[in-house]
Amino acid sequence: DVKVxxxxxxxxxxxxxxxxLECVQDMDHENMFWYRQDPGLGLRxxxxxxxxxxxxxxxxxxxxxxxxxxxxxxxxxxxxxxxNQTSMYLCASSLLLGTQYFGPGTRLTVL
Amino acid sequence: SQQGEEDPQALSIQEGENATMNCSYKTSxxxxxxxxxxxxxxxxxxxxxxxxxxxxxxxxxxxxLDTSKKSSSLLITASRAADTASxxxxxxxxxxxxxxxxxxxxxxxx
Numbered sequence: 001d002v003k004v005x006x007x008x009x010x011x012x013x014x015x016x017x018x019x020x021l022e023c024v025q026d027m028d029h030e031n032m033f034w035y036r037q038d039p040g041l042g043l044r045x046x047x048x049x050x051x052x053x054x055x056x057x058x059x060x061x062x063x064x065x066x067x068x069x070x071x072x073x074x075x076x077x078x079x080x081x082x083x084n085q086t087s088m089y090l091c092a093s094s095l096l097l098g099t100q101y102f103g104p105g106t107r108l109t110v111l
Numbered sequence: 112s113q114q115g116e117e118d119p120q121a122l123s124i125q126e127g128e129n130a131t132m133n134c135s136y137k138t139s140x141x142x143x144x145x146x147x148x149x150x151x152x153x154x155x156x157x158x159x160x161x162x163x164x165x166x167x168x169x170x171x172x173x174x175x176l177d178t179s180k181k182s183s184s185l186l187i188t189a190s191r192a193a194d195t196a197s198x199x200x201x202x203x204x205x206x207x208x209x210x211x212x213x214x215x216x217x218x219x220x221x
Contacts, residue, residue, distance in 0.1 A: 004153075031207055042199070042213035043154075050207055058208070090153055097141055097203055102153035 003027075004103040006091050012109045019078040021106050023091030029101075031094045032074035034058075034066065036087040037105075043090065049074055050096075081110045117200055117215040125220050130187040132215040134200030135180075141205040143176060145185050148197045148214070157185075157198075190219045 007022035025032065031050050035043040035058075045058030047066040055066050063085060067075045074093075078085055086109050092100040118133045134143070142161045146154040158174045160167045160183065167174045173186040187194055197214040204210075 033209075035211075040213065043211040045208065048207055056207065088151075092154075096207070097205065099144065099156045099159055100146075100154075100201070100209055101156065102146075104153045105151070107151070 004091060004093055004101050006089075006103040006106050008106050009104060010107050010109075012111065013078075013081050014111055015082060017078075017081050017110075019081050019108065019110075021076040021078075021089055021091075021108070023074045023076070023093075023103055024072055025074075025093035025101070026072065027093065027101070028071065029093035029095055030071075031096060032068065033092045033094075033100065034064075034074065034076045035090045035092065036060070037090055038087050046076065081108075083110050086110045117198070117212045119215060120213070121216045121218070123218045123220065124190060126190060126192055128190055130190050130194070130217055130219070132185050132198055132217070134183045134185070134212060136183075136200075136202045136210075137181065138202075138204055140178070140202045142203050143174075143183050144201045144203070144209070145172075145174060145183075146199045146201060146211075148199065150196075154199065187217075190217075192219050192221045195219045 004025045033048040034046040049055045049068040065077045089106045091103040094100045144159045145157040148154045160176045171188045176183045197216050199214045201209045201211045
């Protein structure tokens, strides 16, 4: 079974802090994704990566950056956290055009 | 608006009844997928149906796809309390991107 893990289930940070969210998948998938999920807005794509060191902006990349140095690991970085980035963050991986496998999510609160 | 839009937004049924939820989308697709999300958790994949397929089954789940109407439905038969969750459709148009709807919240009453 595919396993996608995220570094934290819950995270509390202060405004202005730099925040790292880590995601690791064990199925050698080329594609990895970061979404945020907010009530009434569904899942919105922040960034995705289709290969090591390759990344593409999603629908809401502002305030975020990503890093993919190894195929199995995709990191989301909040350069200077703000309260409007309080959200549930979901990582996923997939083969091209295939099923997306999600991690358990990180609920981030920015105070 | 989102590519995939689920309907209804919320659904409450008794255990043993069938639950039907619908998804509409706007552009042509390569495939459509349904996911389940239990409260506060990640999404779990249920079924993937390709654009050249009309119906797929998996256990108590039945998914239909009507590309002429740009719509899909998910039927859960003989529902159980454990089926209580949010259900999302996601479309893929042949690129890297998947577009998710806002979900249907299903509550199954014991």
